[in-house]
Amino acid sequence: MIARIAWKNIWFKPLNTALSIILLTASVAIITLLILLQEQFEKQFDSNIDNIDLVLGAQGSPLQLILSAVYQIDAPTGNIDYTEAKTWMKHRFVQTAVPLAFGDNYKGFRIVGTTTDYLTIYGKGIKEGRPFAKNFEVVIGSSVATKMNVKIGDKFFGSHGDAAEGELHEDHAYIITGIAAPTGKVADNLILCNIPSVWAMHDEGAHEHAEEDEHSHEHEHQDEAVTEEGKEITAVLIKFRSKMGIVMWPRLIAQNTKMQAASPAIEINRLFSLFGIGLQALQYLAYGIMFISGISIFIALYNTLKERKYEFALLRVNGASRLQLLWLVLIESLLLCTTGFIFGTVVGRIALSLISGSSESEFKMSFNPLEFVWQKEGYLFGLTIFVGILAAVIPAVKAYSLNISKTLANA
Amino acid sequence: MIVTKNLSFSYGKNATFSFPDIAVPSGESLLITGGSGRGKTTLLHLLGGLLRPQAGEVIVEQTNITGLSEKKLDRFRGRHIGLVLQQSYFVASLNVLENVVLASWLATGKQATEKAKQLLQQLDLQDHLHKQPSQLSIGQQQRVSVARALINEPGLLLADEPTSSLDDENAHRVAGMLAQLAKQYGTALVIVTHDQRLKDIFPNQISL
Numbered sequence: 001m002i003a004r005i006a007w008k009n010i011w012f013k014p015l016n017t018a019l020s021i022i023l024l025t026a027s028v029a030i031i032t033l034l035i036l037l038q039e040q041f042e043k044q045f046d047s048n049i050d051n052i053d054l055v056l057g058a059q060g061s062p063l064q065l066i067l068s069a070v071y072q073i074d075a076p077t078g079n080i081d082y083t084e085a086k087t088w089m090k091h092r093f094v095q096t097a098v099p100l101a102f103g104d105n106y107k108g109f110r111i112v113g114t115t116t117d118y119l120t121i122y123g124k125g126i127k128e129g130r131p132f133a134k135n136f137e138v139v140i141g142s143s144v145a146t147k148m149n150v151k152i153g154d155k156f157f158g159s160h161g162d163a164a165e166g167e168l169h170e171d172h173a174y175i176i177t178g179i180a181a182p183t184g185k186v187a188d189n190l191i192l193c194n195i196p197s198v199w200a201m202h203d204e205g206a207h208e209h210a211e212e213d214e215h216s217h218e219h220e221h222q223d224e225a226v227t228e229e230g231k232e233i234t235a236v237l238i239k240f241r242s243k244m245g246i247v248m249w250p251r252l253i254a255q256n257t258k259m260q261a262a263s264p265a266i267e268i269n270r271l272f273s274l275f276g277i278g279l280q281a282l283q284y285l286a287y288g289i290m291f292i293s294g295i296s297i298f299i300a301l302y303n304t305l306k307e308r309k310y311e312f313a314l315l316r317v318n319g320a321s322r323l324q325l326l327w328l329v330l331i332e333s334l335l336l337c338t339t340g341f342i343f344g345t346v347v348g349r350i351a352l353s354l355i356s357g358s359s360e361s362e363f364k365m366s367f368n369p370l371e372f373v374w375q376k377e378g379y380l381f382g383l384t385i386f387v388g389i390l391a392a393v394i395p396a397v398k399a400y401s402l403n404i405s406k407t408l409a410n411a
Numbered sequence: 412m413i414v415t416k417n418l419s420f421s422y423g424k425n426a427t428f429s430f431p432d433i434a435v436p437s438g439e440s441l442l443i444t445g446g447s448g449r450g451k452t453t454l455l456h457l458l459g460g461l462l463r464p465q466a467g468e469v470i471v472e473q474t475n476i477t478g479l480s481e482k483k484l485d486r487f488r489g490r491h492i493g494l495v496l497q498q499s500y501f502v503a504s505l506n507v508l509e510n511v512v513l514a515s516w517l518a519t520g521k522q523a524t525e526k527a528k529q530l531l532q533q534l535d536l537q538d539h540l541h542k543q544p545s546q547l548s549i550g551q552q553q554r555v556s557v558a559r560a561l562i563n564e565p566g567l568l569l570a571d572e573p574t575s576s577l578d579d580e581n582a583h584r585v586a587g588m589l590a591q592l593a594k595q596y597g598t599a600l601v602i603v604t605h606d607q608r609l610k611d612i613f614p615n616q617i618s619l
Contacts, residue, residue: 001516005502012504310500317461318559319489319518321482405461408496408571409452 006331016300021340023293028344030286033351035376040367048185049264051121053246057235062262069235072186073363079232080259093245101233103198104158109144111158111191113198122187129178138174138193142182294387301395312399313407322400329396337388412437412599413567418467430454440600445619451603455571460484472566489518493560497572499552501544508540511559518563530558550581570602586612
């Protein structure tokens, strides 16, 4: 009954209530969004480097190398000589080494030349069909398959570079031989073929567009069989047999070659700490809004207390105890806070699904708005309730210690 | 019924009130009159347990309420004492019926909805059950507070200037209803007022 009166009371002043709830919703939504983003972002970034200790690539920004070679979201730093890379790939520390050659895309999905080892790093192998064996045979990631609505045996032409609008390579069609099992990682959004396919595609391309400098590296005119001599690749993903490699290689590579070896774990940590500043600023902002909403609830309760003191005196006359009045005020505040928290949680998730939509199309990275980070969101709920109690303490105590005789006599 | 003995109260040093002993049996009524500043409201608050006397006893339904703890007093007041004030106050967010039912719930833990409806009907308010109290006229509001004061069939009904803000017609109506209902429920009725119009209705009177 007390709770019912409290409920009716908060809707009796709809504007006050709306203001308090909107402020609370805003702060809870921002914090929920940050919690989910951070959690899922880190999880996605971490899961992609499970089996990669180092990335070997052209000199330049190590972060760029990691982003391009591991996450497929940045341009590559440049190319490296395949023969030179191969000598390192056979190093005794190395357990697996997966070469990558970037070239084309199909409607925005990157076509990556690699070996079938790539599938074992990321995942769960082939779901349907078989791995690529010959030139221009491709295995497509599971998301590519569903989004492009293609099936095994379909053929398509790639576009040059990263942009979906790049010029079409119409000489060779790719043929789909397999669809990879879903992994929840970057591999889902890739089209994989063997490395010679990439070379062959661009040898032809360079031949026909001789004026383009970037493709003027030496090449022999061979139809489909391409030799590895003088050929270039983009990067190599390396997993070590011995962890010594992680420590020693970066220096070894820097001293002896024109390449660099970058550690995804280190670079991603660096990236997170860069993000961290921005996330933290947003977090402070959200806590600021929560503080303001606490004040707004306090003012609303405190202001109405003046007109409601007769109401309270009357409740006491009718047999309500002091404690029941204390509860009444407290419950009103807690109802506001709980409502705000529920709205905030929902709004935060709606925001996340919107962000997920745009990050999906831009970075091929999606977020799950239905995931619950129980511990952190539990803390957030606790904090919201705490704000509610804090805002209600003074009004509640005033209601508790109301002098009914004086109140009614001065009426 | 209510009996008082040697009641006195003081607001600081200069304002000390000593009240005559009163005794009102069940079903009877008593009108207490007196000019302002004579302690009418103070006496009423003492009788209702809203104030504690400096000395003396207030015995309502065989219970000396001056000795009760704060919490017990709240419960006793809810259960055995009804109060009608000059101005009516309500829980603004609840409708008329809910306000009356609330009084029964606070006192007994049960919601006497049927009884509340019956009482309100007796007070000619059956068409206003689901209105907000603020939508009613002053006279109607006063009748709602009568219903609320009587919902728990208290042994003592106290009224502080119940008719002062009403016009003649409404004053007579409310006073008549108070008298009639007090008799019907066997409640001791004590009214403090300076309203001369009530003197004809309630023969039993003392003056402070």
